[in-house]
Amino acid sequence: MSQHVVADARHLPLSDATVDLVVTSPPYWRKRDYGVDGQLGQETTPAGFVAAIVDCLTEWRRVLTPTGSVFLNVGDGYHRRALAGIPGRIEAAAADTGWLLRNRIIWTKTRGNPDPAKDRLTPRHEYVLHLTPARYHYDLTGYAEQYGRGANPGDVWEIAPERSLSPHLAPFPVELARRAIILGCPRTVCTECGHVAQRITEPSGELDPSRPQARRAMQLAAEAGLTEAHLAAIRATGISDAGKALRTQTGTGRNSAEVQRLAAEAKAALGGYFREFTFGPKRTVGWTDCGHNALRAGRVLDPFSGTGTTGIAATELGRDYVGVDLDPRCHAIASTRSKQPALAA
Ligand SMILES: C[S@@+](CC[C@H](N)C(=O)[O-])C[C@H]1O[C@@H](n2cnc3c(N)ncnc32)[C@H](O)[C@@H]1O
CATH class of the missing domain: 3.40.50.150 (Vaccinia Virus protein VP39)
Known part of the structure; x- marks a missing residue:
């Protein structure tokens, strides 16, 4: 109208x-x-x-x-x-x-x-x-x-x-x-x-291939044979691996020991490029409804x-x-x- x-x-x-x-x-x-x-x-x-x-x-x-x-x-x-x-x-x-x-x-x-x-x-x-x-x-x-x-x-x-x-x-x-x-x-x-109405989103796991950092991250992940479970573990643990975040992510923290293990493996393979997967784009899976x-x-x-x-x-x-x-x-x-x-x- x-x-x-x-x-x-x-x-x-x-x-x-x-x-x-x-x-x-x-x-x-x-x-x-x-x-x-x-x-x-x-x-x-x-x-x-x-x-x-x-x-x-x-x-x-x-x-x-x-x-x-x-x-x-x-x-x-x-x-x-x-x-x-x-x-x-x-x-x-x-x-x-x-x-x-x-x-x-x-x-x-x-x-x-x-x-x-x-x-x-x-x-x-x-x-x-x-x-x-x-x-x-x-x-x-x-x-x-x-x-x-x-x-x-x-x-x-x-x-x-x-x-x-x-x-x-x-x-x-x-x-x-x-x-x-x-x-x-x-x-x-x-x-x-x-x-x-707000979008309901979830991480898509896809990176933007036009960005050199994203391309390098995908290359390293492929070379190391990282699985979707590894990438999901990176997203679950977040970017910080020091200080307070490390304490909450280990032992009694939110993320299970298996997620911790996978994330550590993936981070070792990717080095600083693991951040690319943490901030990966999201996709819309629905809309909120009152x-x-x-x-x-x-x-x-x-x-x-x-x-x-x-x-x-x-x-x-x-x-x-x-x-x-x-x-x-x-x-x-x-x-x-x-x-x-x-x-x-
Ligand atoms: C820069 S033009 C807007 C151009 C517009 N974006 C378009 O698509 O054409 C500014 C407009 O503000 C109007 N205008 C000037 N004083 C105004 C006022 N006090 N209240 C409302 N409109 C006003 C003018 O008649 C003019 O059409």
Whole structure:
């Protein structure tokens, strides 16, 4: 279900605790005049702009569910020949108002517009700040399956910019919103108890062959004739073989003498490479269920929805979407665009 509302991002016509994730890109400070009364981005100072963003964050916190969070795409800009430092100022102001900055993701652009400056490098990156009020839903396993062959793929997103045919710039590619939604928006939420379905996982025992360390670990394991029982023993005993961990893993500890023996054998054969098997990727074997049988789809909000990029990603991923923009023209643009494929720049 997709919905579009004309409103100010600081005064949302939405009930408390009804949104699972905010993914958005506000107007950048003094970069573009959208020509609508009350627009954000035209403040005379960086401090004024940051205060407006903090007002937005306060309002978004009201509409977020207890496991909700915010992915905020922000770039910097030059003012009187110096970078204004906008992302850093937003980070500091958000922290001062009780938000946790969980990631500062770098969006690196594989291409961009030519820049006339002769005395500095052309900016080719922006930030995606992941801000959370407290605990939050996060599907790292699902994300890693798609983007990291099961391993944590890190905080740099290399994504080509897209352009749209509309008068509004949409420098925010569908792929950026897609990643944020996979990470932060639950697939389903129980309407009776608020239960968010979580993956039930188990170690897959498979390593990522694109990583040299993993390849070497697999080679050593094969040479030594290690069995699945050896690898399971490594996973059971964990990474530490010193200090307190060693005491709990021996004698009366959790792991049986046989597991200890197999793990020791495997570690002797693998040396430091045994860690590869400890941190091996997991596979999904099911989802948690509260038993109420009253599920709704996760709901994504973009409070500066513009041409509706976030909505395209949300719909594709089976999430509900609400797009808010002060400009009434955006509604038509967003619904036309949702029927067309994105264009590469
Ligand atoms: C950077 S654009 C968003 C682009 C968007 N990601 C897309 O897919 O097109 C910023 C949008 O914020 C809107 N806007 C500006 N001030 C606003 C406010 N106070 N409340 C809601 N929307 C606002 C503008 O009309 C513009 O569409």
